[in-house]
Amino acid sequence: MNLQEALEKIQPLNEEAMKSSQAHWDSIAHPLHSLGKLEDMIVQIAGITGTPKVCVKKRVLIPMCADNGVVEEGVTQTGQEITALVAENFLQEKAASSIMCKSVGCDIFPIDVGVARDVRIFNRKIAYGTKNMTKEPAMTREQAIRAIEIGIEAAQMMKEKGYHILATGEMGIGNTTTSSAVASVLLDIPVERMTGRGAGLSTEGLNRKITAIKKAIALHQPDKTDAIDVLSKVGGFDIAAIAGLFLGGAALHIPVLIDGVISATGALAAATICPLAKDYMLATHVSKEPAGALLLEALGKEAPLYCDMCLGEGTGALNLFPLLDTGLAVYNQMGDFGNWGMDAYQPLD
Numbered sequence: 001m002n003l004q005e006a007l008e009k010i011q012p013l014n015e016e017a018m019k020s021s022q023a024h025w026d027s028i029a030h031p032l033h034s035l036g037k038l039e040d041m042i043v044q045i046a047g048i049t050g051t052p053k054v055c056v057k058k059r060v061l062i063p064m065c066a067d068n069g070v071v072e073e074g075v076t077q078t079g080q081e082i083t084a085l086v087a088e089n090f091l092q093e094k095a096a097s098s099i100m101c102k103s104v105g106c107d108i109f110p111i112d113v114g115v116a117r118d119v120r121i122f123n124r125k126i127a128y129g130t131k132n133m134t135k136e137p138a139m140t141r142e143q144a145i146r147a148i149e150i151g152i153e154a155a156q157m158m159k160e161k162g163y164h165i166l167a168t169g170e171m172g173i174g175n176t177t178t179s180s181a182v183a184s185v186l187l188d189i190p191v192e193r194m195t196g197r198g199a200g201l202s203t204e205g206l207n208r209k210i211t212a213i214k215k216a217i218a219l220h221q222p223d224k225t226d227a228i229d230v231l232s233k234v235g236g237f238d239i240a241a242i243a244g245l246f247l248g249g250a251a252l253h254i255p256v257l258i259d260g261v262i263s264a265t266g267a268l269a270a271a272t273i274c275p276l277a278k279d280y281m282l283a284t285h286v287s288k289e290p291a292g293a294l295l296l297e298a299l300g301k302e303a304p305l306y307c308d309m310c311l312g313e314g315t316g317a318l319n320l321f322p323l324l325d326t327g328l329a330v331y332n333q334m335g336d337f338g339n340w341g342m343d344a345y346q347p348l349d
Contacts, residue, residue, distance in 0.1 A: 006152050009251035010276050013047030021046035028334040037304045038327030048255045060107040061167040061314045066114030066237035067129035068174035075177045075209040080116045086171045087119045097313035104321040114237035124150045133216040137233045144232035151244020159252045166256045168263040169314025170238045179265040181213045181234035183291050185224050196289040227272035242266030250280035257317040260287040264295035285316035
């Protein structure tokens with residue numbers, strides 16, 4: 001399924017399934033909407049999948065892995081070799097996210113969309129990293145579309161494997177720089193407000209990072225109404241692939257979880273390409289990075305978790321699964337008011 005085919009398949013959520021799911025919540029023996037966002041998320045998933053019989057047992061995290069040429073500008077504390085190291089650690093249960101995956105019953109499927117060297121994970125490499133965006137566009141428009149379509153392909157693969165829900169993740173040294181650049185352009189918000197210290201930058205390093213982003217935006221003048229143009233000029237292969245994962249999930253009626261700022265930037269790019277795709281996304285946590293809350297606000301999302309997390313890799317998204325599990329336990333197992341010998345709660349004006 002290419003990008004155009006995916007876009008043609010994205011439809012509004014199934015209202016009947018959502019009404020049935022909400023009616024079920026209202027019928028079980030608890031005060032109306034007393035489980036708050038737990039109820040809302042399950043109703044949303046019913047609308048996404050088209051059935052009030054919600055199931056998220058088979059789950060997978062898909063980290064998109066790629067390097068970024070902008071690291072040449074001294075915008076990171078570590079070198080590109082870390083991208084390859086962590087990418088391979090995903091499959092050895094050595095990375096933070098892979099350890100978390102095991103604890104919440106989630107599979108992991110990392111994809112190489114542009115790591116600077118060959119790695120032993122699923123290979124969809126477009127190039128050995130992007131170009132240095134302060135000197136030339138990060139990638140061509142064709143490469144940006146290819147990255148998006150890798151994300152769509154990943155959603156298709158997971159659908160065929162029977163997964164009920166997808167979590168987004170990433171690994172790529174320098175990707176808080178590219179995500180800040182993309183988000184700053186798409187939201188038309190000053191770079192300074194969108195840019196944080198990433199993986200522990202000093203004040204001097206943060207200033208270099210802001211300067212590099214401003215230089216790239218001034219040089220390439222990306223069109224904020226054209227997310228593909230923005231991704232190609234100041235983005236990364238990982239962000240574009242994550243955008244594709246959100247679009248693919250929407251086309252295939254699979255809920256997709258937003259992780260931190262890199263993932264949320266991919267979500268914003270997807271929503272710029274197709275606004276309906278937002279309905280198929282679930283927020284998980286508010287990243288500690290400055291852009292975290294701003295991106296979720298732009299997407300119209302309220303995250304249930306505030307953990308001051310900024311690790312990335314999908315670690316924040318994974319922490320939503322226990323909440324979904326406890327909510328679904330009540331949704332599926334609790335009896336109605338009649339079984340309890342009491343009258344149902346009535347909505348108040």
